[in-house]
Amino acid sequence: MKNGSKALKSGVWYTIGTFVVKASSFITTPIFTRLLSVQDVGKFANYSSWLSILMIITTLDLYSALNVARFDFKDDLDSFIASNLLQGSFITVVFFGLIYLGKSTFLRVSSLTDFELLLMFLYCLFCPSLQMYQMKCRIEYKYKISVFLSVLSVLSSTFLSLVLVIILKNRYFGRYVGYMIPYIILNFGIYIFLLKKANSISIKKYWKYAFVIAFPMMWHTLAGNVLTTSDRVMIKSYCGSDAVGLYSIPYSYASMVQILWISMNSAWTPWALERIDEGDYKSVKSATILYTLFFGVIIFVFLLVSPEVLYIMGGKTYISAIGVIPPIMVSYVFNFAYAFYANVEVYYKKQNYIAICTGIAAVVNILLNALLIPRYGYTVAAYTTLVGYIVLLLMHFLCCYFLKKIHLVNNKFIFSFLIAYLGIMLLVQFLYKHVIARYFLIAIILVGSLMGIYIFRREIKQAIKTRSIVPITNRKRGII
Template identity: 30%
Template sequence: MSFSSLNKILSIWNNRSEAAKSAIVFTFAVLLSRGIAIISLPVFTRIMPPEQIGIVGLYVSTFGIISTISALALTSGGFMVGLKDFFTQRDAYVSSVATLTTITSIILFLLFIIAPSFWAETTGLSVGLILLMLFGCMVCPAYEFWLMRQRYEYAYKKAAILTVFTSVISTLLAVGAVLLAKDNSSCLGEVRLYVAFGFTYIVYFIILIVLLSKGNRQTYFNKQYWNFSLTLSLPLLGHSFASQILSVSDRLLISNLIDNSAVGIYSTLYSVGFIAMMFWGALNSSFIPYLFQKIEIQDDREKVASNAQMLLLGFSTLILFVALMVPDIVSILATDEYYKYVSIVPPIIAGTYLIAFGNFYTNLLVYCKKTQAIMLSTIVAGGVSVLLNLFLIPIFGFTAAAYTALLAYILLAFMQSVLGYRFFKKNIQGPFIYNNRKMAAIAFITVLLTLCSVITYPCNVLRYALIFVLVPLMIKGYFLCKRR
């Protein structure tokens, strides 16, 4: 690359807004960090038996549920509202909520000490992994608080460096540990978890200490901050808990109704279906500050609507690309034992896409402080998912879980969009901030094409032809939407 070309690139970068820079850097940081995890997956699937991968999946699923309780949903969208309302007292506010989540995790630890055997029997995890999980419950919220503040303030450099560093080092350590212990296949799952999550939690513990050090006795137990945070976040606790039930109950039920080997296969394929979501997490986290800053300005709503459509359509392009590439991705990441179940990945991908669609509307509900509506929709969808899985998994096996998840996410997206529209119109003056018809049309077509992608899996020529046809069409649609 010539010096003039480099200067041109730097000039384009420097002319971008801080919001745009932050979105780009956070997106690439998340992609790189999670990409390392995806790249390492072939090592694990080829060395670790499916039941050991199932232990990893069981730990992650259980941690998702327990950590939701310990965090009191304070790491949900309500935290962003607090950063906005207490903009001159952010150090004190962050320190106070970090104290609150630390206290709840200590309470959980005391409950474990009272009855460790009950926890082990209920979760299916060893005592050592439960202790690791409880330590994670204490330190992970601190990292989330710190990261969300960096995103809100567009302080992307430190956050990007730490995100990538932690992910890369923990993954490399886990791969090294599994390779060293490969002769003892019965403990590989625990080895991987202790090394990878142990290192990550130590980093997060340091962040917790830093956050607490910026406060004082008054801010640790500040009644104003606690009341504000709990009032806004506790209704989201039901939502967060139900979200975890919706997203991980399938693995817990598969473990109980079938075995950990089935959990390992399903979890691996589910991670393939979730590849696109690692993009969405970064995109949505960057879109939220922009939305919150523009939402009250009626003259900007048409532009916000256009940007929302472009964001959704761009994500649709990625979703379709991943859906068509599933056979290749699974062949690279896993073995034939996993590949024979490749047909369950498209409904998983479609379900994850509907999560992204629903996020556009839950963002509005959080801004309007109508978190009870979010909780209601998620509880209903989570309940439907559990009931369907209890009935269908014993009959059709773990493949049924992918389709029950899709049905639950369809219901969830519908309820979130209806409630988001209703409460926005009720609480904020002026026209609605999204074009619902266009958003719904984009989502419907994307889900339909994603499900139809399974038809192309036996024919590589057809799949690759569609990739070269559909992706340019989606990109063209993106620019047509932009011009409108």
């Protein structure tokens, strides 16, 4: 019971820390968009996209092996972490060594400078130390340290970026240098700390173990990252930094939906998998309807208030890119839906299917970007992203079908909901031109939501108390 309480408290604080980190980027966006030119915003978006891709490739996401190693090496986890850090450093040096051999070609393709590449190398070299240490803190329920490090890193990075952008003539230089330096310094300190804590370093024992676990899942992580970042990289290549800047700000707002989904899914997945394990498929299908409609209503409100939020984030300059938001947000609705099928694959230990599906969707997205961006401009990248997520959903549907587990998912409702949302995507773009009608619809949704909360107030209170959706679904079945 004591460990359960610690786990709950740790989970709550970890969620808060993650939200603070993610939200800080969203909150400071209006400041940076008014200090930086559209071109500088685009250049930083391009820089961030390449950093996220290289971070996965040059480290192989070895820190993910800690989730399993915590059981197999629980008596000497510090030595595993230190050995894993050195392995990651070795791989990073090798990869960046290869990049530097073809540096001129890479810099031309990525539109980066020598100094930008150097900072990326230092970041990738030391950043896994923070990831591993925070994971170790979560394993030991030391949530205060984990949250403190998350908040410290993002606040120091944001503060230094703001100071340098204000005082330096080259504001883009101040933006990326201010972002990178605090992370590099903090991660370097943790890197040395973790090496000193190790009792021993074992290359043979730990390196192969970590590589075998992390390498397959790295491809899933990489493909997922490519699916979400390739559009900005390719817009930079075909249309220039200004176009990336115009695209990245509405994309940043739309991606807030992903943060919401991650938070909701962390609560949904354990409950759904428990029901599947018990053979209670009926409860999962019934709850899927309520869960999906709840998510759908929230996204609809996000879509309706997009013009006002985009104006706050970027001012009049970025209003012309409002058309990017609906297809990107609807992409995340399809991402939400694919998780119902992915959870079934995880339960039946078919994680390799997830990597394959994500990889295929990423390839489709890249090919469409290469074909359509030069012809139609940066806005079409939002629609190619949507197509990529539609492909991802269909691939997972087919996987469950061939696994003969398709009956575990409420397919008829999910696909009806998604088709309706494609219609909503077109509707909101029409409503952006009719402010009064849009505000009237927002008011109706808010009043309806408040009435729903009032009607289900006892069930909602019981669901929060028991951390289960059952009380709400039971009431739902009773009123139909």
